[in-house]
Amino acid sequence: MNIKEYLNEMKALVDNALDRHIPSNNTYPPDIYNSMRYSLFAGGKRLRPILVIASAETVGGKREAVLPFACAIEMIHTYTLIHDDLPAIDNDDFRRGKPTNHKEFGEAIAILAGDALLTMAFQIMSDTRLMPHTNPSVILRAINEIANAVGVFGTIGGQVVDIQSTGKNLDIPTLEYIHTHKTGEMILSAVRAGAILSGCEDDELNALTRYAENIGLAFQVMDDILDVEGESEVMGKTAGSDERMKKITYPAVFGLAESKKIAGRLIDSSIKSLEMFGDRAEVLKDISEYIIARKF
Amino acid sequence: MNIKEYLNEMKALVDNALDRHIPSNNTYPPDIYNSMRYSLFAGGKRLRPILVIASAETVGGKREAVLPFACAIEMIHTYTLIHDDLPAIDNDDFRRGKPTNHKEFGEAIAILAGDALLTMAFQIMSDTRLMPHTNPSVILRAINEIANAVGVFGTIGGQVVDIQSTGKNLDIPTLEYIHTHKTGEMILSAVRAGAILSGCEDDELNALTRYAENIGLAFQVMDDILDVEGESEVMGKTAGSDERMKKITYPAVFGLAESKKIAGRLIDSSIKSLEMFGDRAEVLKDISEYIIARKF
Secondary structure (H helix, E strand, O other): OOHHHHHHHHHHHHHHHHHHHOOOOOOOOHHHHHHHHHHHOOOOOOHHHHHHHHHHHHOOOOHHHHHHHHHHHHHHHHHHHHHHHOOOOOOOOEEOOEEOHHHHHOHHHHHHHHHHHHHHHHHHHOOHHHOOOOOHHHHHHHHHHHHHHHOOOOHHHHHHHHHHHOOOOOOHHHHHHHHHHHHHHHHHHHHHHHHHHOOOOHHHHHHHHHHHHHHHHHHHHHHHHHHHHOOHHHHOOOOOHHHHOOOOOHHHHHOHHHHHHHHHHHHHHHHHOOHHHHHHHHHHHHHHHHHHOOOO | OOHHHHHHHHHHHHHHHHHHHOOOOOOOOHHHHHHHHHHHOOOOOOHHHHHHHHHHHHOOOOHHHHHHHHHHHHHHHHHHHHHHHOOOOOOOOEEOOEEOHHHHHOHHHHHHHHHHHHHHHHHHHOOHHHOOOOOHHHHHHHHHHHHHHHOOOOHHHHHHHHHHHOOOOOOHHHHHHHHHHHHHHHHHHHHHHHHHHOOOOHHHHHHHHHHHHHHHHHHHHHHHHHHHHOOHHHHOOOOOHHHHOOOOOHHHHHOHHHHHHHHHHHHHHHHHOOHHHHHHHHHHHHHHHHHHOOOO
């Protein structure tokens, strides 16, 4: 199977599972479920859940066994987007070409839909009926990994620094703090959780950690580059918005050409980290190539 | 030990543990930690964490073993207060006599501090190092109990209906939906999690569930009554705010005298549910008495 087929198949698998987890329109009170579904099914490429699955399969795990965590990480990612777009934070009216959640449902429901998606992620990850063949202590370790990554020591800390740095003078340690925390930690925890749930060895986890650190940063550098180069249809947000918002970015600090070199080196390092897996890491390598080719 | 001493001792235990979980002011980025601490240490009576502990001790469990969950439920309770107070939701400027979180730190930090407290609750509950003597599958069951209670099927669903019912005609099923979901489910999960973590028997859990359902509703009815009777210093919010907001409440539907009778009957039922425990349930009985005496 080639990578395109694999990604399509995994996206369908994740989408179907997400659909089953969130009650449909007729459930009371309907607005909150509609709001959750609106952002969850807004056309995301499912990078994070696919990383959970691909990482699991690289160490010999089964996709069905990690599917609940794959869904959970996508719910968490979606909640961060809904809250980031709020008027009090980034004040974005559009995402992926559609009105943002609060534009469609109002701010109150958008705040609560974010809260609900974050909480539902933990409802799913702690539901042992969904993972009958996984050791409970391993499930707990994976939950802890993800909770730490997306909390104040990770994603939220990164978002706080991002907000507070916007419009200020750029400095490289701050830029790196924002990117590793706001984007990197969640990608890292997706890769690590998939492997942990599949009972990986310590050296496998170490290799996958290096892989994930590199693709996480590469992904963010590419996102910054795409924002400058203006391929709105690829990235699903308005081109040039970082510059207008005076966001701190790689191109702003290093220039466009050097930023591309940095992304290339990170991708090379990510692929090198996978050596010990040989052919088993084909999918993860292909994902690296997709990131640098701007397909994620 | 009398109940007052017990409550003071448990509050101190919980406050100390909460203090250890959240890094102090010097941690980067400082605003988010200050904001989390501001609302977490704003003078709450710690009803929910004390219920976790008292429930555990009623079935023979140890307070230290459930202390992480006690802290987690207080963090979750605090996050709901911060988000409820936001301009887009209840738009409250004061809570417990102090400016609300967003008034002190701005809306962006308030939203993120709520998100961070919710997430940190799960960081703590999934940290097995904090509960080395508890079976991992029991920990998972308790996490799942709490996650389901505070998510869209519980607290958040109740909050949505509360927002959407405000200013509309009152009807009793809606009032009951709001109260059981918005307040009741979290109190229920606090009591149940404490017992589950302590390895209780099924009949004990059933009895404690009935106890918690009754005190949860009684607590909300008393909160509605206090709002009418205007003892601002007891309840920590502005008296009469429900009526001004045209919130649906027990006194508005049943009148004040009948609401007090309802609260009294609920408290009687809660105490009756504890019969099987005999003297072991003294603390839980005293908590019921405290609720009807307006001390919680």
